[in-house]
Amino acid sequence: MYPPSRKDFIALTLSDQHSRSYNNGKHRRQSCWRKWKQLSRLQRSLILFLLALLLICGLLFYPSFSEQWRVVSDRAVREDWDGDWERGLKPVPPGVNPVAGPAIGQAGGAAVGLAGVAVGPELGPAVGPGLIPEVIPKVPSLPKPLAKKRPFPNKRGPPSLQKEWNVSDSLVKPVEKAEEEEQGEKPLVSWRRAMIEADQATEPPPSAHEKDAAVPAVPVNPEDAAPLAPVSVKPVDRLETVREAFRHAWKGYKEFAWGHDELKPVSKSYGEWFGLGLTIIDALDTMWILGLKEEFEEARKWVETELSFSKNVDVNLFESTIRIVGGLLSTYHLTGDEMFLEKAKDIGLRLMPAFKTPSKIPFSDVNIGKHTAHPPRWTSDSTLAEVTSVQLEFRELSRLTQDPQYQEVVNEVMRLVHKLPGKHDGLVPMFINTNSGQFTHKGVFTLGARADSYYEYLLKQWIQGGKTEPDLLEDYLEAVEGVKKHLLRTTGPSRLTFVGELNHNRFNPKMDHLVCFLPGTLALGAHNGLPEDHMELALQLMETCHQMYVQMETGLSPEIAHFNLQPYEGRDIDVKPSDRHNLLRPETVESLFYLYRFTKETKYRDWGWDILESFNRYTRVPSGGYTSISNVRDPVNPGPRDKMESFFLGETLKYLYLLFSDDLELLSLDKYVFNTEAHPLPIWQSPPV
Numbered sequence: 001m002y003p004p005s006r007k008d009f010i011a012l013t014l015s016d017q018h019s020r021s022y023n024n025g026k027h028r029r030q031s032c033w034r035k036w037k038q039l040s041r042l043q044r045s046l047i048l049f050l051l052a053l054l055l056i057c058g059l060l061f062y063p064s065f066s067e068q069w070r071v072v073s074d075r076a077v078r079e080d081w082d083g084d085w086e087r088g089l090k091p092v093p094p095g096v097n098p099v100a101g102p103a104i105g106q107a108g109g110a111a112v113g114l115a116g117v118a119v120g121p122e123l124g125p126a127v128g129p130g131l132i133p134e135v136i137p138k139v140p141s142l143p144k145p146l147a148k149k150r151p152f153p154n155k156r157g158p159p160s161l162q163k164e165w166n167v168s169d170s171l172v173k174p175v176e177k178a179e180e181e182e183q184g185e186k187p188l189v190s191w192r193r194a195m196i197e198a199d200q201a202t203e204p205p206p207s208a209h210e211k212d213a214a215v216p217a218v219p220v221n222p223e224d225a226a227p228l229a230p231v232s233v234k235p236v237d238r239l240e241t242v243r244e245a246f247r248h249a250w251k252g253y254k255e256f257a258w259g260h261d262e263l264k265p266v267s268k269s270y271g272e273w274f275g276l277g278l279t280i281i282d283a284l285d286t287m288w289i290l291g292l293k294e295e296f297e298e299a300r301k302w303v304e305t306e307l308s309f310s311k312n313v314d315v316n317l318f319e320s321t322i323r324i325v326g327g328l329l330s331t332y333h334l335t336g337d338e339m340f341l342e343k344a345k346d347i348g349l350r351l352m353p354a355f356k357t358p359s360k361i362p363f364s365d366v367n368i369g370k371h372t373a374h375p376p377r378w379t380s381d382s383t384l385a386e387v388t389s390v391q392l393e394f395r396e397l398s399r400l401t402q403d404p405q406y407q408e409v410v411n412e413v414m415r416l417v418h419k420l421p422g423k424h425d426g427l428v429p430m431f432i433n434t435n436s437g438q439f440t441h442k443g444v445f446t447l448g449a450r451a452d453s454y455y456e457y458l459l460k461q462w463i464q465g466g467k468t469e470p471d472l473l474e475d476y477l478e479a480v481e482g483v484k485k486h487l488l489r490t491t492g493p494s495r496l497t498f499v500g501e502l503n504h505n506r507f508n509p510k511m512d513h514l515v516c517f518l519p520g521t522l523a524l525g526a527h528n529g530l531p532e533d534h535m536e537l538a539l540q541l542m543e544t545c546h547q548m549y550v551q552m553e554t555g556l557s558p559e560i561a562h563f564n565l566q567p568y569e570g571r572d573i574d575v576k577p578s579d580r581h582n583l584l585r586p587e588t589v590e591s592l593f594y595l596y597r598f599t600k601e602t603k604y605r606d607w608g609w610d611i612l613e614s615f616n617r618y619t620r621v622p623s624g625g626y627t628s629i630s631n632v633r634d635p636v637n638p639g640p641r642d643k644m645e646s647f648f649l650g651e652t653l654k655y656l657y658l659l660f661s662d663d664l665e666l667l668s669l670d671k672y673v674f675n676t677e678a679h680p681l682p683i684w685q686s687p688p689v
Contacts, residue, residue: 238609238660243290245616245626246283246653249644250295252624253279259306265625266642274315277307282323282650284331284340285679289667290657304339309347312369317354317362318386320347322677323646325393329400330679341400348397348406355409359437360416362387362409381431381440387413389453391461392675395688407688414461418471425485426478427502428454443504447483448512448560453676455479456521460673463528468687476525480534488537491563491572496547497540498563509563513585516545516557517676520591523598527669535598542595545588546607548573552632555614556582575633581641583628584619586651586678593659597669608659651678 036044249263257263257270261278264271280299287296328344331337350368357363363373364382375382391410398407422429422439429439430450447455458476462469487499489509499515501508519542526535548557551573560579564572589608596604618638619626626648630639655678658667672680 238605238612239657241612242653242657242660243292245612245620246286246290246292246649247295248620249625249649249653250283250292252621252644253649254298255624259302262646263625263644264642265621265623265627265644266640268623271643274320275311275313276309276315276320276324277302278323279644279646279649281307281327282646282677284327285334286649286654286657288331288334289654300337300339303343307343309343309350309368312367314365314367315351316386317351317364317366317373318383318389320366320368321351321390321393322675322679323650325351325390325397326675326677326679326681327650329393329396329681330675332400333680333682344397345401348394352405352409355413357434359434360409360412361432361434361437362390362413363434375434380435381433383450384417384428384430384432384439385449385451385453387432388417389457389676391457392464392673392681395461395464396681399684399688414472418475424502425482426475426480427482427486428479444502445482445486446501446512447487447499447515447518448501448510449514452512452514452517456517456676459521459525460675463524464673464681464683465688466684466686467528477530480522480525484537489563489565492565492567493570494547494572496544496563496572497537498544498561499541500563509565511544511561511563513545513548513557513559513561514587516541516548516587516591518591519545520594523591523594524669527598538591538595542591542604545591549588549607549611549614553635554582554618554629554632554638555610556618556629556632557585557588558632559583559585580631580633581628582619582632583641583643584615584626584645584648584652586647586655589652589655589659590674590678593655594669596659597664605659608656612656647677654678 039047252265252268253263256265256268257279259277259280260270261273261275262271263279280302284296284299284303287299324347325344328340328347332340332344347368350371351366353371354362354364354366354373356373361382363375364386365376366373391414394406394410398404416437417428417432420432420437420439422442424445427445428451429442430444430446431440432438433440445451455476458472458479462472462476465472467473483499486502487507488497489500489507490497498509498511499518501510519538522534522538522541526532526538545557548561549555551571552558552575558575558580559582560576562574562576562579564570564574589611592604592608595601596608615626618635619629619640621627621640625644628641628643628645630641632638667674667680671683673683674680
């Protein structure tokens, strides 16, 4: 027998190691199993529970980690995007799949499809992208693509480029027309898609009027198309589009939430707050202004026969005043119908117990059935905006009823706040105590939630009373100077002007969407003779509020934005994951309305139209209604929140209609002042008593 060779020795050694490894592994597994069996049942259950808990926590926290990773990857994508742009490549807008096409300068031209919306009088876009297949002209032949051409990131471009993807639905835009004409080629025209309801197949055929508003068909073969002269398309009727949006929202409310406070359009149900039909009351004057007679009459009948305030229910003083009292008084002035005034007197009298406090600063909550009032369960404080933003309505109620008690209680609140210590150059804290009448939580100053409408009502009370109350004007002017001194900043990248917050002398570059009321309020003050620099600031802030929309992938603003103060290139606006929701708020379109009325610049109308298109594209629910969404940064899955606030009908659509109306005497701003819920009240011809 020959001695083993070196090769045989290595093979035997490896075999022996493998055998020992296998036996050791088997022994370890058996040892682990014996140890597991030695544990008591309670111990084993506890270990399994902890493992399950770790798994659940991992699943819950995965979105936040993935979001942070997405931000990092987005930054890398933007760097690639910048390089592509420098080489002449253009991005693809959100929600559009890149369409294969020939290289520029080669035969065949270029074909590009845009994801758009065309809304006719009775035809609206369905919610969300991707419901309708693309209509793309037939391309005879496609040459090879450019070498090493990277795919475009499916992200929104920089602000300066976004208008390219936001053209009106009535336009047909040839792509790269100049280059194609130089080459003597016939460019291919791509039409913007008409988005329709997902369930439209069950509806009657379109009327002749609807057909007129529809987008023209695409030619099957580009060779058969007419010469590329400008194509005549019927312009979109923006006023009718707003009416159609209201009808669509009203359809959902009437079918699924009639008589209740709010519609939940996704689940086809309703939400209750006070149980007083808030959406109906909030929308009354909007229906009258929009000329929706049938809808108005059915709402009026409900108010007359069904609305009762003798309910054992707690309501918020501020919300019930601006929505119910304001809505009823406004509708009374527009219609002359005494029934609405009687209803306003009823609810106004039931709200009066809120002012029976030691300090005369009102409680936040009132039981309108028991005629009692109380602070929130967790504090004796009221928010400053709530106690100082019921004045327009209560003052007007006194003027109409000749009963001074309503005006007296709200004027006393303003007198107390006027002389109260704790202000910071006209800026006020967010809370005030109903027992002591003093500011609380001092050192925090904002123009956002809990303070916003205090500043708005200083100016509007002064205008409502015929500009005869100097304390109101003094407080307003001082507050504007305080804003400019302490809260105003500009971003590093694009020099956008914004209003931040002050927390114990520490500046926070955070701005609520609620603050976008300020451009309109500043412009209104300048229109009434206040300093010209108020209008300059209004124009700057209006641009910032516009950018809060166009820099988002859905074209809709987040609830809260944080601004970049660093002097290097980057995004001006950052949005935290918890702030990315949109509640269909009206503040930006409100300010657009004021700015257009005072400047006549059509860009403000165009900005408002872009917002309405985005509402139709991402928030419209096919069965009726519009929903707030959770993520304005995600056009593919914006995340419906299943709630349509009453202010969408009471404010947002009303301001959009007034913005698009050519009748500048419709609710003239020299004759009416709008409350903070967009209900117009007349400016007094004689000074207040």
